[in-house]
Amino acid sequence: MNLKDHIRRIPEFKGVVFWDITPLLKDPTCFRSVIKQIADHYRNKNIDLVVANEARGFIIGAPIAYELNAGFVPIRKKGKLPYKCIDLTYQKEYESDTIQIHQDAISKDQTVLIIDDLLATGGTAKANLELVEKMGGKVSGIAFLVELDYLDGRKVLGNKYEIFSLERKQTTDS
Numbered sequence: 001m002n003l004k005d006h007i008r009r010i011p012e013f014k015g016v017v018f019w020d021i022t023p024l025l026k027d028p029t030c031f032r033s034v035i036k037q038i039a040d041h042y043r044n045k046n047i048d049l050v051v052a053n054e055a056r057g058f059i060i061g062a063p064i065a066y067e068l069n070a071g072f073v074p075i076r077k078k079g080k081l082p083y084k085c086i087d088l089t090y091q092k093e094y095e096s097d098t099i100q101i102h103q104d105a106i107s108k109d110q111t112v113l114i115i116d117d118l119l120a121t122g123g124t125a126k127a128n129l130e131l132v133e134k135m136g137g138k139v140s141g142i143a144f145l146v147e148l149d150y151l152d153g154r155k156v157l158g159n160k161y162e163i164f165s166l167e168r169k170q171t172t173d174s
Contacts, residue, residue: 003167006030007146019146025059032086034166035060038115038143039067041164045140048110049073053099053128053136054080056117060145064115066168072106073112086135090127090170099124104132108136119147129161133167 006024011017038060049068050055050169052061054076065072078087080096106112112132119125125142132139139161147153147165150172154163 001030001035003030003034005144007167009173010031016055019118019148019169021056024145030137033034033146035067036061037166038145038164039064040044042113042141047113047140049106049112049113049137051075051101051106051112051117051128051132051137053124057115060117061115064113064143067075068113072114073101075099075101075131086131088127088131088134090123091132092123097124097127099127099131100168101135103135106132106135106137110137112137113140114142115144116142117145117164119144119153119157120151122153126156129157137153 004055005088006027008020008023009017038124040167047068049071050061050065051073057076058095062072078100081100081102084103086103087098087100088096114128129139141162141164141165145166147168149170157163
């Protein structure tokens with residue numbers, strides 16, 4: 001299955017090229033395929049928890065957790081989780097943001113897979129990594145549906161973690 005046929009390029013959305021995954025999500029065959037491909041990549045890595053950032057990360061992360069027989073842990077923007085939380089404030093391209101996770105969501109030494117729909121500049125993924133490690137989780141890998149190579153997000157994440165992406169965009173036109 002060619003993922004390129006299911007990811008829509010929107011040239012000017014909030015001042016950037018936006019890669020829209022909603023066509024992929026509405027196609028049940030394609031959606032099942034991407035979930036299975038990512039889960040298969042991590043199936044033998046004894047993942048305890050899948051952690052995903054709101055909102056599109058939830059759409060991908062929860063079914064991958066189900067496929068891996070792992071728990072699912074949401075990371076949300078400040079003020080959205082009801083229980084006691086651990087916060088992390090990080091710098092985005094033009095502003096800062098604060099994310100939270102429940103203080104009891106990850107136990108020391110649990111094996112964690114971080115999932116998101118897209119790797120762009122790497123800021124959100126790096127913040128998720130820092131939050132997981134702050135809680136004592138061991139990151140087994142980071143997976144994305146789409147990676148924008150032209151924004152160099154891998155450099156921000158470094159070489160310490162395995163990064164797995166199903167589709168990679170070399171340019172804003174690809």
